[in-house]
Amino acid sequence: MTAAFRTAAVLVLSNLFYTPSFAGMEEGRMKSQVCAACHGVDGNSISANIPSIAAQPKQFIVTALYMYREGRRKSEAMSVFAEKLSNADLNDLAQYFSSQKLKAPVREPQADVLSKGREITEKNNCVACHTANLVGQQHIPRLAGQHQVYLLEQLKLFKAAQRGDFDGTMTSAAQALLAEDLDLLAEYLSTLNK
Ligand code: HEC
Ligand code: HEC
Numbered sequence: 001m002t003a004a005f006r007t008a009a010v011l012v013l014s015n016l017f018y019t020p021s022f023a024g025m026e027e028g029r030m031k032s033q034v035c036a037a038c039h040g041v042d043g044n045s046i047s048a049n050i051p052s053i054a055a056q057p058k059q060f061i062v063t064a065l066y067m068y069r070e071g072r073r074k075s076e077a078m079s080v081f082a083e084k085l086s087n088a089d090l091n092d093l094a095q096y097f098s099s100q101k102l103k104a105p106v107r108e109p110q111a112d113v114l115s116k117g118r119e120i121t122e123k124n125n126c127v128a129c130h131t132a133n134l135v136g137q138q139h140i141p142r143l144a145g146q147h148q149v150y151l152l153e154q155l156k157l158f159k160a161a162q163r164g165d166f167d168g169t170m171t172s173a174a175q176a177l178l179a180e181d182l183d184l185l186a187e188y189l190s191t192l193n194k
Helices: 002-017 025-031 031-039 057-067 077-084 089-100 111-124 127-131 148-159 169-175 177-189
Strands: none
Touching: 025 031, 025 089, 031 077, 031 089, 057 077, 057 089, 111 127, 111 177, 127 169, 148 169, 148 177
């Protein structure tokens, strides 16, 4: 991605964040009804291939919705809902879902998965961006406690450079991962409880 494009993208996003309806918790709750069928009323999805969005950083939710709306992240399921959303909707929905609690994972990690997963995420600097507990920050998503099936699919897409990626940093980060580590990594991340 060129520097000029990156600057333009950051400007677009900062405009999104400074819309006046920044604090739209109640608006977000009302607008979220259409999302509940797939993501759950409180953002805890019960389908393995649909991500939970409870407790995702607010800025990440805005960014993801923006990417779907603009066709830069492709998803048949999401694009039809995202294309109707205004910038104010993005903020309100993000306010609502980021404030919801993520349910604890159903499984405990096995000791070997835990130690290998920790080693891979430290060696590859995943923790530098996604934070030490892998709960995400700013435009960087939470990985801890996300569905294993969904995580594995995203990792494969990033490694194949086929996942819409806001600034390209995640596609780069995925290149160093070994294909045979992806299953373990997805399992590890899905069992983290923070
Ligand atoms: C028909 C089911 C469906 C509906 C309704 C739906 N989503 Fe989604 N959503 C999905 C699926 C499936 C994905 C994963 C798509 C992909 O692979 O990129 C997704 C992904 C997302 C993501 C990205 C999460 C991540 O961790 O990357 C966000 C944010 C999101 N949806 C928010 C919403 C909001 C807000 C609404 C309501 C306006 C909504 N969705 C409605 C199915 C749905
Ligand atoms: C330079 C910062 C950076 C590093 C290092 C990084 N990531 Fe990411 N990651 C991101 C960003 C930014 C996104 C959001 C991309 C987007 O949706 O546009 C992301 C998205 C993801 C997603 C998708 C989650 C979702 O809910 O859709 C997964 C899975 C992921 N990263 C795993 C990892 C793993 C595993 C590592 C270590 C190998 C890693 N990341 C290293 C910045 C980083």
